[in-house]
Amino acid sequence: MRFAVPIFPGSNCDWDCIHGVEDVLGEEVKPVWHQTSDLDGFDAVILPGGFSYGDYLRAGALARYSPVMESVVNAANEGKLVIGICNGFQILQETGLLPGALMQNNHLQFRCNFTTLRVENNQTPFTNQYKLGETIEIPIAHGQGNFTCDPNTLMELQANNQILFRYAGTNPNGSLDQIAGITNRNGNVLGMMPHPERAIVDWMGSADGTRLFTSMLQAWKENQGAA
Amino acid sequence: MLHESTQTVAQAVKTIANEPTPENIRDQELYRNMGVLPEEYDQICGHLGRLPSWTEVGIYSVMWSEHCSYKNSKPLLRKFPTSGPRVLQGPGEGAGVIDIGDNQAVVFKIESHNHPTAVEPFQGAATGVGGIIRDVFSMGARPVALLNSLRFGELESPHVRYLFDHAVAGIAHYGNCIGIPTVGGEVVFDPSYEGNPLVNAMCVGVLEHHELQKGIATGVGNPIIYVGASTGRDGIHGATFASEELNEESEEKRSAVQVGDPFVEKLLLEACIEMVKKEMLLGIQDMGAAGLTCSSAEMAAKGGVGLEMNLDLVPQRESGMTPYEIMLSESQERMLLVVETGREHEVKEVCDRWGLQSAVVGRVTEGNRYQILHQGDLITDIPVNTLVDDAPIYEREAREPAYYTEFEKVDAYDQVKEVDPQAAFYKVLGSSNVASKRYVYQQYDHMVRTSTAVRPGSDAAVVVIRGTEKALAMSTDGNGRYVYLDPEQGGRIAVAESARNVVCSGAEPLGVTDCLNFGSPEKPEVYWQLSKAIDGMSEACHALSTPVIGGNVSLYNETNGQSIFPTPVIGMVGLIEKREHITTQAFQQAGDSVLLLGDTKVELGGSELQHLMTGSISGRPPVLDCKAEQTLQAALLDAIRQGMIQSAHDLAEGGLALAVAESAMSGKCGVRIDWKNELPTIAALYSETQSRVMVSVRSEDRAEMIAFFQERGVPVHEVGVVTEEPTIAISYNGQVVVHDSLASITQLYEEAILCKMKASSMN
Numbered sequence: 003m004r005f006a007v008p009i010f011p012g013s014n015c016d017w018d019c020i021h022g023v024e025d026v027l028g029e030e031v032k033p034v035w036h037q038t039s040d041l042d043g044f045d046a047v048i049l050p051g052g053f054s055y056g057d058y059l060r061a062g063a064l065a066r067y068s069p070v071m072e073s074v075v076n077a078a079n080e081g082k083l084v085i086g087i088c089n090g091f092q093i094l095q096e097t098g099l100l101p102g103a104l105m106q107n108n109h110l111q112f113r114c115n116f117t118t119l120r121v122e123n124n125q126t127p128f129t130n131q132y133k134l135g136e137t138i139e140i141p142i143a144h145g146q147g148n149f150t151c152d153p154n155t156l157m158e159l160q161a162n163n164q165i166l167f168r169y170a171g172t173n174p175n176g177s178l179d180q181i182a183g184i185t186n187r188n189g190n191v192l193g194m195m196p197h198p199e200r201a202i203v204d205w206m207g208s209a210d211g212t213r214l215f216t217s218m219l220q221a222w223k224e225n226q227g228a229a
Numbered sequence: 230m231l232h233e234s235t236q237t238v239a240q241a242v243k244t245i246a247n248e249p250t251p252e253n254i255r256d257q258e259l260y261r262n263m264g265v266l267p268e269e270y271d272q273i274c275g276h277l278g279r280l281p282s283w284t285e286v287g288i289y290s291v292m293w294s295e296h297c298s299y300k301n302s303k304p305l306l307r308k309f310p311t312s313g314p315r316v317l318q319g320p321g322e323g324a325g326v327i328d329i330g331d332n333q334a335v336v337f338k339i340e341s342h343n344h345p346t347a348v349e350p351f352q353g354a355a356t357g358v359g360g361i362i363r364d365v366f367s368m369g370a371r372p373v374a375l376l377n378s379l380r381f382g383e384l385e386s387p388h389v390r391y392l393f394d395h396a397v398a399g400i401a402h403y404g405n406c407i408g409i410p411t412v413g414g415e416v417v418f419d420p421s422y423e424g425n426p427l428v429n430a431m432c433v434g435v436l437e438h439h440e441l442q443k444g445i446a447t448g449v450g451n452p453i454i455y456v457g458a459s460t461g462r463d464g465i466h467g468a469t470f471a472s473e474e475l476n477e478e479s480e481e482k483r484s485a486v487q488v489g490d491p492f493v494e495k496l497l498l499e500a501c502i503e504m505v506k507k508e509m510l511l512g513i514q515d516m517g518a519a520g521l522t523c524s525s526a527e528m529a530a531k532g533g534v535g536l537e538m539n540l541d542l543v544p545q546r547e548s549g550m551t552p553y554e555i556m557l558s559e560s561q562e563r564m565l566l567v568v569e570t571g572r573e574h575e576v577k578e579v580c581d582r583w584g585l586q587s588a589v590v591g592r593v594t595e596g597n598r599y600q601i602l603h604q605g606d607l608i609t610d611i612p613v614n615t616l617v618d619d620a621p622i623y624e625r626e627a628r629e630p631a632y633y634t635e636f637e638k639v640d641a642y643d644q645v646k647e648v649d650p651q652a653a654f655y656k657v658l659g660s661s662n663v664a665s666k667r668y669v670y671q672q673y674d675h676m677v678r679t680s681t682a683v684r685p686g687s688d689a690a691v692v693v694i695r696g697t698e699k700a701l702a703m704s705t706d707g708n709g710r711y712v713y714l715d716p717e718q719g720g721r722i723a724v725a726e727s728a729r730n731v732v733c734s735g736a737e738p739l740g741v742t743d744c745l746n747f748g749s750p751e752k753p754e755v756y757w758q759l760s761k762a763i764d765g766m767s768e769a770c771h772a773l774s775t776p777v778i779g780g781n782v783s784l785y786n787e788t789n790g791q792s793i794f795p796t797p798v799i800g801m802v803g804l805i806e807k808r809e810h811i812t813t814q815a816f817q818q819a820g821d822s823v824l825l826l827g828d829t830k831v832e833l834g835g836s837e838l839q840h841l842m843t844g845s846i847s848g849r850p851p852v853l854d855c856k857a858e859q860t861l862q863a864a865l866l867d868a869i870r871q872g873m874i875q876s877a878h879d880l881a882e883g884g885l886a887l888a889v890a891e892s893a894m895s896g897k898c899g900v901r902i903d904w905k906n907e908l909p910t911i912a913a914l915y916s917e918t919q920s921r922v923m924v925s926v927r928s929e930d931r932a933e934m935i936a937f938f939q940e941r942g943v944p945v946h947e948v949g950v951v952t953e954e955p956t957i958a959i960s961y962n963g964q965v966v967v968h969d970s971l972a973s974i975t976q977l978y979e980e981a982i983l984c985k986m987k988a989s990s991m992n
Binding site: 011012014015017018021022051052053055056057058111112113114115141143145197199200202205206207 | 398402405406408490492495496584670671673675679682684693695808811
């Protein structure tokens with residue numbers, strides 16, 4: 003399986019994601035410059051966290067115009083797996099691949115700590131290695147992770163089982179319905195504020211993030227087998 | 230070559246329209262406005278062989294400021310040990326460098342940004358972080374961690390809450406955006422810092438030996454390349470501002486505070502590291518304090534060459550900037566490079582790809598002339614060595630302050646002996662100085678780069694080095710109260726405690742970077758504090774084999790004539806050989822025995838308890854015996870490396886009682902302390918005696934460990950046991966002092982600072 007990790011000016015979790023794939027899966031993973039417009043050789047895309055373009059204007063608002071995002075949209079439309087973590091989630095919303103918006107945290111401060119998430123749907127390419135309803139420990143680090151959307155969108159997200167993760171303990175940022183991560187309608191594009199790549203060995207404080215990576219590999223293998 | 234550069238007398242230079250003429254400057258003593266003294270002005274005239282222009286006086290004034298020249302501290306700084314078998318680079322470059330084996334080295338430095346923070350806390354603190362990061366990557370290193378050491382007045386004051394909140398947010402803003410984890414530090418509140426907060430920022434980086442860079446200009450004819458943000462009118466005369474006392478007019482100097490852009494610095498960082506990896510650079514230096522002036526002059530002086538710069542080529546943020554403004558601007562996120570002729574396009578290519586400006590602004594010349602051109606005119610011509618090597622040096626008068634003699638008679642124990650030991654526990658636990666700093670560190674991204682193995686809240690932070698078994702432990706420490714009461718003891722303690730913190734995490738201390746925050750050296754009592762503190766620090770650095778590889782001096786920390794407590798801050802880095810040696814302060818397992826290493830004395834002068842109970846500090850601080858400290862640290866490190874230590878925690882503010890509580894809270898374990906000793910209860914539990922560490926060991930290793938420490942000459946006291954039951958129970962000589970649930974103690978500890986900050990929003 004081949005992963006692409008696009009690097010925007012100001013990305014800072016790019017190498018953490020690359021190391022995450024290498025260390026957990028040992029699969030091929032490549033950094034991809036934001037001016038690249040060809041992702042044909044890749045099976046999955048990880049949009050990393052950071053402060054693309056300094057978060058100027060609005061988090062993710064400028065990165066969406068990078069040439070690489072056109073090919074990310076194409077990859078998503080082809081059914082390839084796309085995951086946006088933190089700033090990557092913000093970029094996916096700005097691009098329109100995911101609904102809603104991420105506002106400033108309700109307490110107005112940046113927040114970095116471990117959060118407890120509940121896995122709300124394990125029938126997806128990103129969560130098939132988790133148990134339904136299980137709680138996992140994954141850290142957050144953001145100033146703008148306060149998920150919001152209009153009531154109809156929320157109903158759709160709930161009705162279609164698009165909410166994969168909710169904050170199970172304290173809501174760290176004021177997110178609507180405790181939402182920590184959602185997919186698109188097709189289930190192949192995930193956006194989440196917590197950082198699974200920061201929880202892959204015990205000395206990091208938790209290894210619960212590993213199964214997000216193994217889930218993707220599992221889904222890809224099944225898909226290969228079916229094809 | 231525009232000008233003959235081998236001549237020895239400076240050429241006449243043009244006076245810029247609307248600027249004072251050289252004669253005006255002399256007759257009206259205008260140089261005084263830039264902090265230049267009459268005798269210094271005379272020296273400048275001597276060096277030039279003529280009267281200096283406005284720009285030239287400005288250049289001398291920043292180069293000869295305390296911040297750049299150490300003119301008041303240099304004779305004292307020479308006492309520090311600065312070399313050692315592992316030291317690859319001592320003081321004098323952007324940051325010091327120490328070998329850590331496998332062809333790798335660690336680079337680190339601490340620096341103050343106190344005055345900017347006092348007048349504009351968010352940008353002042355943010356740019357302090359930005360500056361120290363540039364110091365580290367200008368050495369060729371990849372920054373891997375940030376730490377800080379902060380001092381504020383007490384949180385009861387609304388202005389202090391504003392300074393504290395905005396300074397922390399500024400530090401968070403810069404570090405989080407650039408993606409370097411802020412893994413540790415300390416925050417202390419004391420009335421002494423009310424008008425003059427301290428923000429000391431430290432950065433740690435890692436490089437391969439061959440990647441080590443220097444700030445040097447070499448090769449006549451080679452281009453000098455400016456990279457990064459444009460030059461604007463911000464931060465003009467920042468270095469001079471940093472070398473004065475604060476007063477009511479300081480607020481007007483807000484324009485001397487720089488404005489940071491961490492996004493541009495991220496691009497600059499990546500571009501510079503790429504150029505280092507591609508071996509493109511001959512010299513590289515950050516434009517930090519004194520901006521373009523300091524970086525270019527120091528590079529030329531170090532290379533023994535002259536240089537010529539054309540200011541018309543410098544990228545500028547606004548039109549109509551004068552040479553004076555361009556030369557003295559401290560706009561952030563700029564770097565100066567020297568490369569071989571013919572490689573300019575390679576630099577441009579890298580910078581273009583990262584979306585950074587770059588411009589050839591000058592050339593290396595033969596001789597020693599520092600020549601600046603502006604709109605076709607020569608506007609500065611200075612022998613460059615006189616800027617860097619000939620700064621005046623002052624040996625100030627030192628006088629023992631009256632308080633020091635008076636305090637000898639004070640019995641600190643006597644002041645607190647009637648305090649109820651149980652009430653003392655809750656009082657100390659909830660004090661801002663002891664309580665959890667989660668309010669602060671949860672605003673810092675401390676996990677980015679996925680290398681942080683010990684997060685904030687333990688004695689030292691630990692960052693692993695990917696691809697190896699090694700890890701780096703790091704800590705910042707300083708106790709201004711102890712130093713005020715006895716600068717020599719306080720200096721020793723600062724070094725010893727930071728080394729102890731690093732050892733507690735399983736590391737061998739490698740070296741020190743220091744930030745000396747003091748009042749005005751022109752006051753004999755302050756100079757005495759500085760001198761004695763350096764004596765104490767030097768002695769401890771010798772004893773613990775931790776050379777000082779760089780640092781920063783911040784003098785004139787005064788508000789309206791009142792000095793801060795003398796506050797040397799130590800940044801210590803240690804090497805952990807194997808990840809399995811990483812140890813924290815957290816109790817691990819019920820049944821483990823709790824041992825107290827080191828003897829306790831009646832030492833309450835300068836203690837947190839004394840301050841809380843009497844509202845001030847007096848008497849003498851704890852005494853530090855360097856030999857005992859060294860013995861303790863060596864034995865503890867050996868025990869950790871043998872895998873015998875479950876947890877280790879330095880005893881600091883609040884003494885044994887607080888160390889017990891902290892280890893229990895970190896480990897989410899209960900503990901039962903039942904200790905019998907001859908000391909009075911208050912002293913046994915709250916003395917801040919040095920060279921003590923509380924460890925926990927597996928019950929089956931208990932006897933062996935007691936024997937081990939005794940054999941090594943370390944006093945051992947078995948004081949208790951880790952328990953399943955989530956209760957903190959402390960008894961002394963059979964008397965119950967504390968018996969409370971872990972949950973309620975944790976709540977008090979975790980929420981103390983938040984409560985004080987919340988109170989602010991209701992005012």
